[in-house]
Amino acid sequence: MCDRYARAGRAADAVGVRRDRFRAERSLAAYRQLRAAARAARCWEAERVAALAALREDARRERGGRFGGPVLVDALLGDADVDAAWREAAGLADDRQWERLADLSRQTRPAEALGVYLRLVEKSKEPTGERAYERLARLLLGARDCHRALGTQEAFTAYLAALRTELKRRRRLMGVLDRHGL
Secondary structure, eight states: OHHHHHHTTOHHHHHHHHHHHHHHOOOHHHHHHHHHHHHHTTOHHHHHHHHHHHHHHHHHHHSSBTTBSOHHHHHHHHTTOHHHHHHHHTTTOOHHHHHHHHHHHTTTSHHHHHHHHHHHHHHTSSOOSHHHHHHHHHHHHHHHHHHHHHTOHHHHHHHHHHHHHHTTTOHHHHHHHHHTTO
16 A cells, blocks of 8 residues: 555655554564655654654563564664664663674774673673574674774783683684684
8 A cells, every 4th residue: 555655646645554554563664664654755754753752662661572672772773873772772672682783883882882792792602503603703703893993902812812711612612713713
């Protein structure tokens, strides 16, 4: 229906349909569809304010979305509003969202991103297997980038040496770290 409205030059009607769907199902997909329709109708800023207010209310009420952290954090990241995502993430975001936030903030907020990476590294030391080891290496690469941005490479070198010593019995992990230059 929204495509028909758009082809007929009825962008405002398409926004109304997308707004109603978003109100009924506050998912990231519904938010993205509302954003696309509202941008086409040149009314996204007004629609965004109302949509984010609804997502903030959901986040406070639910303390997490159906499939992880709140849709609010993902919506803000999708809007490239990283500063707002940092403000809203505290106490709400799940590990996947925190990692994405850190990835997007390595250069602009290296100290905050480093804190996220180090917390996630600690949580990632227990799981085993190739996927877990690749994720651990990816987190360590992020932490290394943050240390470089902060000018504290020696601290990363010491941290990595201690981590390698702690986990030295995991030969496959050591191989993954070696492959990544860690």
